[in-house]
Amino acid sequence: MTSEHIYKFFADYIYKHSGIYYKESDFYRLDSRLNTMMKSLSCATVEDLHKAYTTNVTKDMHSLLINIATNNETYFMRDNKPFLTLVNKVIPEILANNKSLTKLSIWCAGCSTGQEPYSILMSIAHKCTPDVLTKTEITATDISTDALSKAKKATYDGLDVQRGLPAPLLVKYFIKESDEAWRINDTIRSRVTFGEFNLLTDNFPASKYNIIFCRNVLIYQDKDNRKSILEKFYKALVPGGVFFMGSGESVIGLGLDFKQEIIDGTLVYKKPA
Ligand SMILES: C[S@@+](CC[C@H](N)C(=O)[O-])C[C@H]1O[C@@H](n2cnc3c(N)ncnc32)[C@H](O)[C@@H]1O
DSSP: OOHHHHHHHHHHHHHHHHOOOOOGGGTHHHHHHHHHHHHHTTOSSHHHHHHHHHHOOOHHHHHHHHHHHOOOOOOTTTTSHHHHHIIIIIHHHHHHHOTTOOOEEEEEESOTTTHHHHHHHHHHHHHSOHHHHHHEEEEEEESOHHHHHHHHHTEEOHHHHHSSOOHHHHHHHEEEEETTEEEEOHHHHTTEEEEEOOTTTSOOOSSOEEEEEOOSSGGGSOHHHHHHHHHHHHHHEEEEEEEEOOTTOOOTTSOOOOEEEEETTEEEEEOOO
8 A cells, every 4th residue: 555545544534533634735744643643553654553543443543643633723812803802892792682691601612722712711801890700601622632631731831821922911810830831820710611522523502602712723624514513603602692713714605694793803703683
């Protein structure tokens, strides 16, 4: 079997189980990743690795492959504007329309190593009245178990906290554990629950969330998967709920029921009340 066939096998496996699409011109990106897997699984050759995945794939082997296939790039306050729109306009509007709301449910889907849900919570803590933070519950999910482990630890190194995070937020919401480790404080951490969730294959809840963030995740999906996942996000929102995508992403041409609105320069998608 040629290495092209082996790359194709792994690309197909990754696509089937995550929707992440490696086209032939991207196969070279699999090369170093397969080498990492060979070391972890003590396989001498790539053919041995292929054999292991065609005979008996354990849960750990499956996670290993999905972990190496994902791009977990993220940073605190990524793109900044959505967080301002969230706290200045979206949350106040939701609360004004639901005077008896006791819980503000937010889903951060494809949360990677946690910077996004923590940025949401720091923005709320910084800009909203304290009762809004106590009402907020974030469910933060990802397919990558490696990314989720780091998110749960809530400990970031110097490089992480220098990317995008304004100094006042670092001082206010982190505890310095050492010169190279800052930990998110418990008030912020206690408002988020992390869990594994595969957007392609897992069952979405119905009418559960006031707000959903899914930014820079669906770019790795093809058009059909993107449409089907977005339809499920629509159903997962309560009426009047709001959906945030990444700055370069859009639902245009997918025939969805979302109403688009630009609020303070941020494009958001609403489920009509
Ligand atoms: C580039 S990161 C974006 C992180 C964050 N949302 C942000 O904008 O900074 C994409 C994340 O989506 C996750 N992901 C990719 N495919 C997924 C799937 N099918 N189900 C759930 N998460 C997925 C990856 O593991 C990765 O952590």
